[in-house]
Amino acid sequence: MITAHERQEVVAARGIRVTFGAVKALDGADLVIHSGECLGLVGHNGAGKSTIVNVINGGLTPHEGTVSYSGSTDAHGIATARANGVRCVFQELSLCPNLTVNENTRIMHAGLKGWNWRARALKLVEAQLAEVFPGHRIDCDSTVDDLSIAERQMVEIAISFAGTDQPPKLVILDEPTSSLDAGLAAQLMAYIRRFVGKGGSVLLISHILGEILSTCDRVVVMKDGRVVADRQASEFSTRTLVEAMGNVVREQEWQRAVDKPSGTPVLSMPPRRGRGLSFEAYRGEMIGFAGLGGHGQTQALLDLYLSRNSNWWPSRAEELAFVAGDRSLNGTFPLWSILKNLSIASLGGLSSRSLVDAGREKALGAGWKQRIEIRTPDMDNRILSLSGGNQQKVLFARALATTARTVLMDDPMRGVDVGTKQEVYDILRSEAATGRTFVWYSTEMDEIRLCDRVYVFREGAIVAELVGDEITEKNVLASSFAAGEAA
């Protein structure tokens, strides 16, 4: 085993301080990445991971501290970082949706100049996709708009790993597997190992600790803008890693509602596409939608919502609330304050004579801020001043603050850290105990295990219903894959 200091430094950030107003995003953080290693970066939302990534890729100039690329500190900025082979795959997808895959490749690779760049870009991205995700079946001439969210993420990863004249030295992956299913994530992790084996380096940020532990050589833990642990991955276990982040590992097993649900269902749906099982939800239940990503779960949630509302003449559905998964696309109002984002769904109840009562709105905001610990000095700040996980908390609060008795959730925990998740799980549990019903599509097994009942989706239809102790990873996977193996 080669020790870290024998290897060459690719990027080194030392003593970095960054402040946004009163918030210290980074408070003297050090991060050194060597060639030929995969470095894992973990921490809470708001621990400063995204900020240090932005410092390394040149998008943000630190207020204090130095950033050096291959040992030189002469210049800083996006162009310098790119010239030194630093590439970044961001958490929120950052392709141009109106362009084709090969045109996006052109934008990311300034080297693809001159005549016939289209054909060369196509060859480059196709070769890279085939290498990272064998058997991917993505048409590289199609517009990004026409791809699914998982395919977009695959394309973005492939574009970042591709090299025109020289391969990238460091690829930063910020939550790369958030939209990928288990098979694709495994392909990516295997590719990362091959890439690192050839002398490249990878900075991997993920909330899936299993991925970090199995793929990375070294793990850095951040907390409150500082690096609190920096050790070989082999010295960590899931438990010690979570402890280092400052969370206490909690027992995830819940007391499930043992009684067989009875009475009339609050929501029901006939079998989808004429096959499989029908859907029913009873009062106070937590129902999971499982299965591989993109097998009709989101569409089922939308149909459930529309079953109580009209597509032609939408009205405010009083009994249903929806928590969107894609925050930036259909969750937040980016120009509004945190408070406005929270109260929008319950304005009807907050107003008298069609004027919003500002006092009651403030009280509602203050109550939820305390209850779910939204980390902000002032609820009148812009929603975008919050970290991703905290934005998601606000969206939860928006749904829970309504009088709706049923809440539909479309994979809302994408890219949310462990601590925040635990807090939200607790809230969901207590809400379910008061008789609220939750229908929850999730791509993460830990969340599926929290549910009372789980419907497994495959190819747009419900293929299995799991109750109580039957909800195990093995059973869910077995139902998600069964047909593929039989065929």
Next chain:
Amino acid sequence: MKLSSSTIRLIIPAASLALLLAAVFYMQPRAMSYTGLNLLFNLAVPIALATIAQMLIMAVNDLDLSMGTFVSFCACVAATLLQTSPATGILIFLGAIAVYAAIGVVIHVRQLPSIVVTLGMSFVWGGLAVLMLPSPGGSAPVWARWLMTAKPPIVPMAIVASILIAAVTHFIVMRSSFGVVVRGVGGNDRSVERAGWSVIRLRAATYALAGFFAVLSGIALVGLTTSADANIALRYTLLSIAGVILGGGEFVGGKVSPIGAVIGALTLTLAGSFLSFMRISPDWQIGAQGAILVVVLALRLALNRLETREKTQ
């Protein structure tokens, strides 16, 4: 072969143009000739150029409300200075293009809404146009007149010019890497910036190119009308926006189509003639033109919906 979404986008504008043309030919068979076609589409050339200019601005998620007054201003310059002292005229045009680039920079750097800035500029251009030509008059430069009234064999000039404009701008906007990056700015400017491109420079270049096409529009207009006045092209602001949308473009997201934009401009011009052939009184023509727009756009929405439904299945 699966049709790409950009091809599907072009079907509706092309079909509506064909349908309108068929209706015009049915009502007035004599229009089906060299002269007839030239007369029908003559005025489409400057509109198509203005539509292309508007399309470029819309490709970077902005909107130009000064298009009409700017084309009027260019027409006034073309009818006066460009004809009497060409060097000064060309200098003024270069200056105007530089101003367009500067507007792009200001909008980007100060993060101003383009609608507000260009609305303000529309009064500036309008005022300058009146200063150049206080009363209708002037005369077209000989070469512009010659160009617009040229009679190429077989296909009339209006059609040749439209095809040429569509081909050139399709190459610039859809095929060249400059066009790709410009549309990338419309689609996701942050990712373009992160990839190391200067978005300020791109926006300035896009605005300058739009200014260039608007200048061409003004010259083409004078070449057709032989004289100008300060209010000659006020309609172009809304016509150009309608042309882009009609041709399959969208207000945001960098989704534009130069071929579609030219077709949209042709359709708009033809709609006017169609209504005259229908003997609809001029009082109702504007309303009827609006109705045609509504029908075409409704068709497109229906097609979009069909497309997304196909995608989810």
